[in-house]
Amino acid sequence: MTDDLTxxxxxxxxxxxxxxxxxxxxxxxxxxxxxxxxFGRAVHEALQKAVDIAAGLGFRAWYDGAGYYAxxxxxxxxxxxxxxxxxxxxxxxxxxxxxxxxxxxxxRDGRLYGRGTQDDKGPMMAALFAVKAxxxxxxxxxxxxxxxxxxxxxxxxxxxxxxxxxxxxxxxxFTPDAEFPLIFAxxxxxxxxxxxxxxxxxxxxxxxxxxxxxxxEALYTGPHQDxxxxxxxxxxxxYERVDAGIRVLGQAAHASLPEKGVNAIARLAIALDAxxxxxxxxxxxxxxxxxxxxxxxxxxxxxxxxxxxLTFNVGKLIITPEEERLGIDMRIPVTADVAQxxxxxxxxxxxxxxxxxxxxxxxALYVPLDHPLVNTLLAVYREVTGDEDAQPIAIGGGTYAxxxxxxxxxxxxxxxxxxxxxxxxxxxxLEDLYRAMAVYAEAIYRLTR
Numbered sequence: 001m002t003d004d005l006t007x008x009x010x011x012x013x014x015x016x017x018x019x020x021x022x023x024x025x026x027x028x029x030x031x032x033x034x035x036x037x038x039f040g041r042a043v044h045e046a047l048q049k050a051v052d053i054a055a056g057l058g059f060r061a062w063y064d065g066a067g068y069y070a071x072x073x074x075x076x077x078x079x080x081x082x083x084x085x086x087x088x089x090x091x092x093x094x095x096x097x098x099x100x101x102x103x104x105x106x107x108r109d110g111r112l113y114g115r116g117t118q119d120d121k122g123p124m125m126a127a128l129f130a131v132k133a134x135x136x137x138x139x140x141x142x143x144x145x146x147x148x149x150x151x152x153x154x155x156x157x158x159x160x161x162x163x164x165x166x167x168x169x170x171x172x173x174f175t176p177d178a179e180f181p182l183i184f185a186x187x188x189x190x191x192x193x194x195x196x197x198x199x200x201x202x203x204x205x206x207x208x209x210x211x212x213x214x215x216x217e218a219l220y221t222g223p224h225q226d227x228x229x230x231x232x233x234x235x236x237x238x239y240e241r242v243d244a245g246i247r248v249l250g251q252a253a254h255a256s257l258p259e260k261g262v263n264a265i266a267r268l269a270i271a272l273d274a275x276x277x278x279x280x281x282x283x284x285x286x287x288x289x290x291x292x293x294x295x296x297x298x299x300x301x302x303x304x305x306x307x308x309x310l311t312f313n314v315g316k317l318i319i320t321p322e323e324e325r326l327g328i329d330m331r332i333p334v335t336a337d338v339a340q341x342x343x344x345x346x347x348x349x350x351x352x353x354x355x356x357x358x359x360x361x362x363x364a365l366y367v368p369l370d371h372p373l374v375n376t377l378l379a380v381y382r383e384v385t386g387d388e389d390a391q392p393i394a395i396g397g398g399t400y401a402x403x404x405x406x407x408x409x410x411x412x413x414x415x416x417x418x419x420x421x422x423x424x425x426x427x428x429x430l431e432d433l434y435r436a437m438a439v440y441a442e443a444i445y446r447l448t449r
Contacts, residue, residue, distance in 0.1 A: 005441060008133040013434050016129035017112065019053050020428075021105040023121040024114035029091045030155050037067035038158065039088060043151045046087035050124070050149045057132045059147070069163040070149045074131060075141025081447045082146055082170025082407065083131075083440075084160070084400040085124035085177055086153035089116040090422050091209045093252065094217060097424035110430055117428040119421035123176035123412040124149065126433050130440035143448040146170060153400060154210065156360055160403045170407070172373050172447065175400045176440065178409035181381040184374055185307045185394035186365040186402055186409070187256075188332040190342070194281065194354040195325050202279035202324065207265050208316035211329040211359070212398075213422045214261030215315060216252030218268040221245035227275045235274075237267045254422045255313040255329040256396035258293040265317050266291050281326040284352040285314055298348045299341060304333040306366065307394035310341065326354070331396035334364035365402035373447075377410055380443045385435065390415055410443065412436040 026049060031040030044067040054072030055061040063070035073080075092102035092115050100106040105114035116122065128147055146168075151159035174182075191211045203222025208215040220228060221244050228246055232239045238249040248268040253261025266285060273286030289295040294302075295312035302310035316327030332341055338361075346356040367374055369392060382388050399409040412433060413419060420426045 005133060005137045006438070008136045009130070009434070009437050009441060012129045012133055012437070016125055016437065017107070017430060019125045019129070020112060020117060020122045021114075022053070023049055023087065023125065024105040024116050025103055027103045028088050028116070030088060030152065039067055039151050043067060043088050047149055047151055050087055053125070054128060054147065057128065058135060068151055069159045071146050071163075071167070072128070073144050073146035074135065075144040075448065077143050079143040080146055080168055080170045081143055081444065082148055082173030082404065083127050083444070084148045084150070084173060084175045084403065084407065085120045085127075086150040086159070086400065087121060087124075088151050088154050089119065089121070090154050090213055093209050093424055097216065099425055102426070107430075111427040112430055113425055113427040115426055118413070118426055120153070120177045122428045122433060123436065126412060126437045127176045127440045130437040131444055133437070133441055134445060139445060141448050145444055145448060150400060154212065157362070157403065160400055164403065169404055172406035173404070174377065174408055174410035174443070176411050176436070177399045178395060178397055178411070179393065179413045180385075180411045180415065180439070181387070181390040182374065182377050182392050183395050183399070183401065183409035184367050184369060184392040185334050186398055187307050187334060187394070187396045188336070188338055188364040189360070189362040189398040190330045190332060190338065190358070191360040192328050192330075192345070193325050193357045193359055194284065194328065194349045195323060195357055196280040196352070196354040198279070198319055198322055198324050200278035200280070202277065202282070202319050204321065205317055205319045207268075207318070208314075208327065210422075211315040211327045212255040212313075213315055214250070214253040214255060214258050214313055215264045216250050216261070216424065218248045218250070218264040219245060220248065220268055220272075224275060228271055231271045231274050232267075235271060237271060252423045254397065254419065255315060256311070256331055256398070257419065258311050258313045260419070263291065263314060265314050269317075279319060279324055280352045280354050281317060281319065281324040284349060284354055285326065288348055289314070299344050302333060302336050302341060304335040307334045307364075308396070309333070310336065311396050332364070334366050334394070362398050362402060367406070367408055371406075373406055373408060376446050377408065377443055380446055381439055384439045384442055387415070411439060
């Protein structure tokens with residue numbers, strides 16, 4: 001690699017930051033079929049914006065306008081290296097929880113705030129501009145490097161699935177959508193709904209924003225609010241009285257790390273059950289998992305040495321006059337028996353008159369530590385950062401790395417830095433993102449050699 005790459009990277013810090021801001025201004029969370037696009041007009045606009053930015057940097061860029069995926073590439077040859085990410089985001093939740101509006105990027109105190117800054121618009125722009133720095137430094141690419149932008153990563157992966165069905169699959173690559181030094185194992189992800197009729201005249205509720213997010217609040221507008229408030233006080237659960245009812249408070253977090261949050265829906269369910277609410281979903285949650293993010297009362301101890309413990313998150317609760325639905329996200333260790341886990345959940349749910357419906361299932365990812373891709377990326381991280389102690393890690397999160405062979409998650413978060421994805425006031429530390437650019441530039445240079 002040329003010696004002056006650092007200067008080229010530094011010149012691109014500001015343009016890269018501005019590009020992230022352009023992406024963040026687009027509220028690209030899922031709206032099913034919105035304006036004729038599969039995931040909504042905003043996701044379409046985000047895909048188009050990513051292509052426009054890449055084309056402006058000199059990449060060959062393609063998007064058919066259908067709203068599923070787009071790509072941009074540079075280089076020559078038959079071999080294809082992939083950098084895979086997404087332009088969709090989770091919904092912002094309660095706007096009042098944000099210091100500044102979630103889709104108005106705000107740069108302050110060395111941080112860039114806004115939904116998508118850390119997951120995954122910021123990292124994809126960092127990797128894209130890292131390759132631009134290589135281009136500006138005169139580097140040629142004997143292998144093609146393709147950036148693949150998906151449009152439905154936060155939900156059902158329909159964007160990347162459509163790409164894989166129609167386009168060339170990279171021989172190896174990474175996704176900048178997790179942590180450094182790299183992720184070699186990802187737990188099996190299972191998202192299910194437990195459903196049953198509302199025969200107890202339970203009050204209507206529509207709580208939570210996504211299966212894969214720990215709900216930071218739960219607004220209750222039904223009857224017996226004074227009794228509920230008294231029970232919340234007794235349990236020590238935070239809440240506030242608002243005009244519409246009682247807002248139970250928790251702490252939002254990503255469902256892959258539910259122990260970093262406090263589930264407001266679970267708190268509400270425990271309190272409602274204690275004052276006699278007969279809703280099936282309320283009773284099930286309160287009397288089984290409760291606030292236990294490993295749901296040992298249902299599954300017992302499920303864990304392995306590679307990837308740790310099973311996690312259990314209730315991300316959504318919907319009660320209509322006709323039915324009840326509880327949305328659950330589980331992260332199952334890579335060596336666990338998934339069929340046994342699901343059988344135990346179905347058995348527990350049936351005791352409360354709830355039926356089991358699978359929404360999404362993503363098999364675990366496990367790339368051996370002696371794999372050439374792991375060795376190369378780990379060596380680059382250590383050389384660029386000087387961090388010789390960092391070791392490959394396993395996560396509960398699900399990234400696009402599991403969508404294709406020979407792919408791992410690689411950054412952008414550095415060890416010890418805060419995880420803000422899916423939370424109010426999501427932000428990225430800009431100096432960290434600039435460091436990640438340097439790692440990505442060297443990594444892509446090596447992979448193309």
